[in-house]
Amino acid sequence: MDEVKIMLSEELSGTSLQSLSENIPGGMFTCRFDRELTLMQMNQGFLSMLGYSRQDITELFHDSFWNMIDPRDRTETLREVHRQMKISDSKELEYRILCRDGRSMWVLDKGRLIRDENGDAYFCCVLVDVTTSKELEEKLRMLLERQQVIIEQATDIIFEWDFLADTLEFSSNWEKKFGKLPNTRNVSLYLEHAPYIYSGDQAAFAAMMERIRRGARSEETEVRIMDVEENYRWCRICMTDLFDESGRAVRAIGTIMDIDAEKRRAESLMERAQRDGLTGLYNKIACREHIEAGLEQLAPEQKAALMVIDLDNFKNINDTMGHLFGDALLSEISHTLQKQFRSIDVVGRVGGDEFLVFLSQIPSGALAEKKAEQILKAIGGMAVGELTNMDLSCSVGIAVYPGCGKTYQELFQAADQALYQAKKQGKRQFCMSSPETALNGMPAAGESAVNARIDSNEIQETVGPRLVEYVFHILYKTHDMEAAVNSILEAVGRQYDVSRVYIFEDEEDGSCCNNTFEWCGEGVEPQIGNLQNISYVEDISGYHGNFNEQGVFYCRDISELEESQYRILNQQGIKSVLQCAIYDNGQYKGFVGFDECRMNRYWTQEQVNGLIFISEILSTFLTKWRAQEKAVSSARAMEKILDRLSAWVYVIDPETFSLLYINRKTRELVQGVQTGMACHEAFFYKDSPCAFCPVIECREGMPCSGRQIYNPYLNVWTSVDVTHLEWNGKDSVLVTCFDITELKNKLDSLEK
Incomplete structure (x- = not known):
């Protein structure tokens, strides 16, 4: 009776285990730990998962689990099994296994090594299909559909x-x-x-x-x-x-x-922006910049001189002889002036018939007086008497550094007052600045002998168009947007004499902004490192409301702003601010800003209009560049990934069969293949499409996945997947080929 119970118990146990093994997810099998990994048992889940019958396993693989492993993974899989066996009797690894339908399935193999009563070793294993999680190549292929541009910088x-x-x-x-x-x-x-x-x-x-x-x-x-x-x-x-x-x-x-061409073009444009269009001399802004630089280089004991030169009665010559004659005469006078000075001296035209000269590192003011006499003689001796009955002459005002001033503004005021005195005394002469000339007959406040207010904020009307032209050309021609923007900010900052020019750009979600570009004037501390991730909620609440309908925010005195906004601007030493919004398709994306850290500054409407226009140009090119930069970066990353795939990937125009894109794997396999070639020409050396062409079937709406194609010229069997995608706005076909040559040869060998 006890023996019967034992037999029934064993039978029940075997039935239960069999039922359990047939219903667990995945597949179960046992195999010997021998060279062929000889299969001993396998459940129905194992056979169903891989698509084989028990007879297929015997006929195709001779009951060898080793033969079922994808040839590409066999060596590494065996090495990993031996490594894990040295640590414990359990193993867990991933590899590919061959399925009945010709594809390779990624599986997770979890098993344990068991020894029977005879000491023979065998594995008890569970296989789980993990293909979905391993199909990175397929995911990357799908990502390709989102890419419109792939750029290769072959010149880099x-x-x-x-x-x-x-x-x-x-x-x-x-x-x-x-x-x-x-x-x-x-x-x-x-x-x-x-x-x-x-x-x-x-x-x-x-x-x-x-x-x-x-x-x-x-x-x-x-x-x-x-x-x-x-x-x-x-x-x-x-x-x-x-x-x-x-x-x-x-x-x-x-x-x-x-970047040589762009660099030299930018330098040329910058040089042109500093020159007077008629005479070729430095313009007013460039004069000041070069003079200030020259003053900084002077040692305490060195002297220099600033000369303001004004033509006498030039308006009468212009009115009598016409502006064309006047312009030609100004050009000739400029040439005459330039011949009187050294290459290290600064010679410029600062008004209609007004000129400025800076003599650097002179022994004394006597040299400036001597030069002034030479100027009076040279201009007075120009041969214009044959053309007009009016004499040509000039007046000169001189200020010597450091006695008359140590800054550009101080020297210019002193020289201008001396010029006023020379004019008052009868013209055709020069006058040195001194305490007497400063007090006796000094021009009224806001006036000068050159008929223009002495105002550091004054911008000549001609500066705006020239600067706008410079900005547009450098942005339009540049291949280096970052360098171009930095160059433009510097040019704008110097032309408008502001403390700081900068750009803030919003993050993708618009919650905060970053200072991405900045130019600072002399003595102004950079802020770009401190102005990152500025929150529109926590740091500058309500900031968008500062901009009017034209996208302009102008504040002469920042103390009038709301507390949180005042605090963040005051920390930067700002007194006045002018900002112009950046818009992309009507959406606020940041702003271009101009700070004044020296005073509460008034901006004229002409200046505001000029800066708005420059900001709009910058905004247009900047937003376009950011979008292109993002697309190019994404495309490059995608191309690198595609080039690392083990599959052959290429894109075909279904109408002409020409290759639109080829990854590195394809270029390595097919020597001389290039975009623009027809696929049948490149891969099969045919003049017309192949009869079995999957692109034709895909074009006609037929399913084309897993097609096996043999190429006799390359001696390669491939499993081909074909799908539609949009490429540069046109319906195209993506072809992905996987090498199944070894598997195909093995199967053919078994069938024979």
């Missing part, structure tokens, strides 16, 4: 610095542009004396490389590099650090971009 030079080996590797286009490769071994020893870098730029280059070596995430600088013709070309070098698992910087990737 790419290089890599291995910190541990201290070596550099450059892409091949270095030699095309710069000739012989620089030293690529013991790089650190050569940084400060890199012969291919212009000597004046070597320190900046070495400093950037040192910051990168110490772990700075990204750095960039502009240097001049000698090309194959031994000319120096401006280049922008950008570098990014790569870190190991411990967070240590181990190498850096960099690009070298040729």
Whole structure:
């Protein structure tokens, strides 16, 4: 009786276990721990999951689980099993297994090694389908549908610095542009004396490389590099650090971009912006800038002189002979003036018939008097008597540094008062500034001998159009928006004589803004580092309400603002502010700002209009650049991912069968393949589409997934997936091919 109970119990136990094994998710199997991983048992879930019958397993794989593993994963899987067995008798690993329908399925294999009473080892395992979580390639392929532009910067030079080996590797286009490769071994020893870098730029280059070596995430600088013709070309070098698992910087990737044309064009435009269009002399703003720079370089014991020159009765010549004659005469006078001075002196035209000269580093005021006499003689001796019965003469006012003043404004006022005195005494003469001339016959407040108010805020009417033209041209032509914007902010700041010019851009969600560009005048402390992640709710509540319907916010006295706004502006030393909103498709995206830190400043409507116009131009190009930058960055990242896929990926025009995009795997397999070639020409050397072409079937609406195609020229079997996508606004076809050659050959061998 007891034996019967035992037999019934064993039978019941076996039935229950069998039922349990057939109903758990996934598949169960046991196999020997031998070379072939010989299969002993498998449940129905195992067979259903992979699509085989028990007979298929025997006929196709000879009951060998080893043969069922994807050939690509066999070696690594076996190595991992042995590694785990050294630690315990349990294993857990992922690999691909061949299915009946020809695809490979990713599985999670969790098992335990068991030994029977004879000491033979076998595995008891559970397989779970994890294909969905492993199909990163498929997800990345779907992401491609969202990409409209893929840009390859073939002209950029790419290089890599291995910190541990201290070596550099450059892409091949270095030699095309710069000739012989620089030293690529013991790089650190050569940084400060890199012969291919212009000597004046070597320190900046070495400093950037040192910051990168110490772990700075990204750095960039502009240097001049000698090309194959031994000319120096401006280049922008950008570098990014790569870190190991411990967070240590181990190498850096960099690009070298040729910006020589843009750099020289910007310098040319800047030079043009500083010159008077008629005479070629420095204009009023440039004169002041160069004179202030010259004053800063003077030692305490050195002297200098500022001369204001005004033509006598020039208006009568203009009215009598006409403006064309007057302009020609002004041009000739400018040429005559320039010949009287050294190259280090500043000569400019500051009004219709008014000129300014700065004599730097002179021994005494006597030299300025001598120069003034030469000017009177040179201009008085010009041959205009044959053309007009009026004599040509001028008057000169002189102020000597440091006795008459130490700043540009002080010297200009003193020289202007001396000029006024010379005019009052009968013209055709010069007058030196002194305490007597300052008190006797001084012009009324706000007047000057050159018929213009002495006002640091005054902007000539001609400055606006020239500056707007400069801004537009540099933005329209530039390939480096960041450098262009910085250059423009500096030009605007100097032309309008403001303390600070800057741009704030909103975050994507509009909750806060960041100071992204900034130019500061002399003595003004930069704020860009302190003005990041400024919250519109917590930091500057209600700030959007400051802008009027034209998108302008002007505040002459910031103390009139709401407390939180006043506090954040006052911390920056601001007294007056003018800001112009940035809009993108009607939505507020930030603002361009102009700060005055010296006084409560009045802005004329003409100045406001000019700054609004410049801000609108900046806004238009900036928003377009940000959108393009985002798209390009996303496209580059996607292209890098696609290039790393083990699949062959390409995009085809279904009407012409021409290749629109090819990933790196495809280019490596098919030598000479290029975009624009027809797919049948590139892959099968045919003049017309293939009869089995999946693109035709996809175009006609037929399902095309998992199609197996053999290419006799490449000797490759592929599993092909084809799907529609929009490429640059046009309906196109995405083709993804997976190599199944080994599997196909194995199956063919088994069938034989």
